Amino acid sequence: MEETELPETDAADFTLQLDLQEMEQIPELYEKLREPIFSLKQTGIAPKLYVDWKKAGLAPKTEEQSWTKLSFLEYLWLKMAKELRELGLPLARVKALREYLFAVQEIPADALTPEMIAKVRDELSKVMSPKQVEAFIAEQLSGQVQAAQASYGVQLCLLESLIYAALYRKQEAGILIFPSGDLAPWLDEMQGMGPEGQVLLGKTHVFLSITQHLAAFILDEDKADYIPRLSLLSEEELQVVRAIRNKSFRQVTITFDEKRQITLRTTSDGHLDESVSKQLIETLALRNYQSVELENRGGSKLNFTKEHRRRI
Numbered sequence: 001m002e003e004t005e006l007p008e009t010d011a012a013d014f015t016l017q018l019d020l021q022e023m024e025q026i027p028e029l030y031e032k033l034r035e036p037i038f039s040l041k042q043t044g045i046a047p048k049l050y051v052d053w054k055k056a057g058l059a060p061k062t063e064e065q066s067w068t069k070l071s072f073l074e075y076l077w078l079k080m081a082k083e084l085r086e087l088g089l090p091l092a093r094v095k096a097l098r099e100y101l102f103a104v105q106e107i108p109a110d111a112l113t114p115e116m117i118a119k120v121r122d123e124l125s126k127v128m129s130p131k132q133v134e135a136f137i138a139e140q141l142s143g144q145v146q147a148a149q150a151s152y153g154v155q156l157c158l159l160e161s162l163i164y165a166a167l168y169r170k171q172e173a174g175i176l177i178f179p180s181g182d183l184a185p186w187l188d189e190m191q192g193m194g195p196e197g198q199v200l201l202g203k204t205h206v207f208l209s210i211t212q213h214l215a216a217f218i219l220d221e222d223k224a225d226y227i228p229r230l231s232l233l234s235e236e237e238l239q240v241v242r243a244i245r246n247k248s249f250r251q252v253t254i255t256f257d258e259k260r261q262i263t264l265r266t267t268s269d270g271h272l273d274e275s276v277s278k279q280l281i282e283t284l285a286l287r288n289y290q291s292v293e294l295e296n297r298g299g300s301k302l303n304f305t306k307e308h309r310r311r312i
Contacts, residue, residue: 032230033160036069042222043070043078053081057095072230073159077101079213087206089177097175097208100183101159158185159210166211167232170287170306174209176200215285219278221245236304237284240294244277251295254283 040050050068053059058081060074070078077098084094125133156164162185166173171188178184184200186207217223218232224245227233233241243249247266255261262283264276283289287306294302 029164029231030156030160033073033163034071036071037226037229038070038072038075040068040070043075045078045082050078053078056091058091058098072226073157073163076163076210076213076217077159079216080208080210083213084177084206084208089206093177093181096181097177097183101162101175102157104155104157161185162187162210163214166214172209172211172286174207174211176203177206177208178203179205211286215282218285219281233284234304236292236302237287239302240284240292241281243294243296244272244281247272249294249296250299251293252280253293254280254289255291255293256289 040047045053050059054061059078060070081094081098084097085091121133162173162175165171165187169187172186174186176184176186186200190200214232218227218241227241228238240252244252244264249266251263251265253261253263262276262280264273264280266272284292289306291303291305296302
C-alpha cells in the first residue's frame with residue numbers, strides 16, 4: 001500500500017478569511033487580547049514556577065513577579081503550557097510550541113498554489129453554487145490578512161488567529177502535536193477540505209484544544225467581569241449566562257438540531273441542576289448550538305441563533 005506523505009506544516013499554512021466587518025474588528029480585538037489585565041495569581045501558576053518558566057523560555061520576560069500583569073493571550077498560553085507539562089511534554093517541546101504560536105503570521109503570496117485552489121474548488125462545489133465558490137476563492141486570493149495588518153498596523157500571531165476562529169467563527173480550534181516534533185494548527189473546517197486533514201488526524205498526536213481553554217475561562221465565575229471586557233460572548237449570550245448564574249429566569253431552551261435540545265427550568269425554591277447549568281453555559285461558550293430561547297420570570301423572551309452577528 002502506498003504511504004501518504006504528511007504535509008509540512010507551519011504557521012504559514014493557516015489563514016483566516018475575513019469579511020469587511022471582521023477586518024474592522026481586528027484593531028480592537030488585537031488590543032483586547034494584548035492588554036495586561038491579569039495577575040499571576042489568577043493564572044494558578046506559582047511564582048517560583050513562573051520564574052523557572054521565564055528562564056526556560058516558556059513565559060514572557062516580565063519585570064518583578066509581584067507586579068506581573070499578563071494579557072489574555074499570555075494567560076491562555078500559561079494555562080495550555082501547564083496542561084502540556086502535566087501530560088509530560090518536555091520543556092523544550094513546550095518552548096518550541098510557544099515560539100510557534102507567538103510567531104507573527106507571514107502569509108506568502110504563493111501559499112495558495114493552483115493545485116490547492118483546484119482542490120478547494122472541487123470540495124466547495126459539493127455544497128456551494130458556482131458563483132459562491134468563485135467568490136470564496138477570490139477572497140482567498142485577495143490578501144485580506146496582509147491588507148488588514150498593513151492598514152491597521154497590527155501583526156497577528158498564530159495563537160491570536162486561532163482564538164479569533166474559535167470565538168467568532170465558532171470552530172473547534174487547536175494544535176496537533178506529533179511525536180516527531182511537527183506541529184499543525186487545526187480547525188473543524190479542515191475535515192472537509194480534502195484528504196490532507198484526514199492524513200493529519202490519522203497520525204499519532206496530542207491535540208491541544210484552544211477552544212476548551214476558552215470555554216473553561218468563560219465557565220469560571222471568578223472571571224465573569226472579564227467576559228464582556230474581552231468580548232468572549234455576544235450580548236445575547238451574556239444575558240443567558242447571567243440569568244443562569246443569577247437564577248433569574250423561568251426557562252432556557254438550547255436547540256442543537258431538530259432532534260435534540262436541552263431545557264433548564266427553575267423551581268419555586270430557585271434550585272437548579274448545577275451539572276445542566278454548567279453544560280448550558282459551556283454550550284454557549286463553544287457556540288455549539290442552533291438556537292437559544294430564554295424566558296425570564298416576567299414572561300418576556302429572548303430568542304437568537306448561532307448565526308447572529310456580533311461586533312466586538
